[in-house]
Amino acid sequence: KPPDLKKAVREEKAKPQFEDLQGWLQGQLTRLPARSALAGAIRYAVTRMKRLEVYLQDGRLAIDNNTAERSVRGIALGRKNWLLSGSxxxxxxxxxxxxxxxxxxxxxxxxxxxxxxxxxxxxxxxxxxxxxxxxxxxxxxxxxxxxAPSVSAPQNLLSRKPPFQYGKAPAQ
Known part of the structure; x- marks a missing residue:
């Protein structure tokens, strides 16, 4: 979907739910002991709501960071191997x-x-x-x-460069 359409849908559907969640979390904080683990978790979420809200304002952004997580998975899996880089x-x-x-x-x-x-x-x-x-x-x-890859590659939603495309996939 085009970014403008995504933004419009988010404004209509996700933003009210986001605001309801924000209000509910604030309400729960007043009902819980300040030092409880649950209150700590809610405070953690509340302090990050402003940063999470950015995805509502830009249709190019994903609500999650799955693409970035997939990209660094190999680094995390090979962490001990990277110690052998030499310098x-x-x-x-x-x-x-x-x-x-x-x-x-x-x-x-x-x-x-x-x-x-x-x-x-x-x-x-x-x-x-x-x-x-x-x-x-x-x-x-x-x-x-x-x-061209034999399987479809994930699209980087923030990329300013168009994805590379050729007319056909390679023979296997």
Whole structure:
């Protein structure tokens, strides 16, 4: 759905429920002992309501951060392995590569095919045009159809770059 339509639906349906929840939480605080665990949990929620409310005002935003959580899942799972990066500089390089891989996924590009393509041509590519090789700038070239993923990639709702699309998925 277009962001404007999402915002309108949220204004109509979600905002009243959000405001009701906010009022209910405030009401519960007056009925509970101030030092109880439940009061602490409610205070935690109430203090974050202003930040949560932002998604009502912008149709591009998701109510959750599932896309971001999925993107960093591999980092969390491999946390002990990253200790073997060798140095701080090695860790930075690994983080940069990981960022490029996740960016390729978010733009609907098969990361392995994209990296293979980039590593094949980067030596002869002009340094002042290096941004052309970034995932969101790879042009639709008939020879590069293998960059399109075999499954649909999640869409980054905040991305200003259009998702990468080719005419067909690669043969399996």
């Amino acid at each position: 701080d500089a090695g860790g930075e390089r690994a983080a940069n590569i990981y960022t490029l891989i996740e960016t390729a996924k978010l733009n609907g590009i098969d990361p392995q095919a994209w990296l293979t393509h980039v590593l094949t041509i980067i030596a002869d590519h002009p340094i002042n045009r290096i941004e052309e090789l970034l995932p969101w700038n790879v042009k639709a070239d008939p020879e590069l159809h293998d960059l």
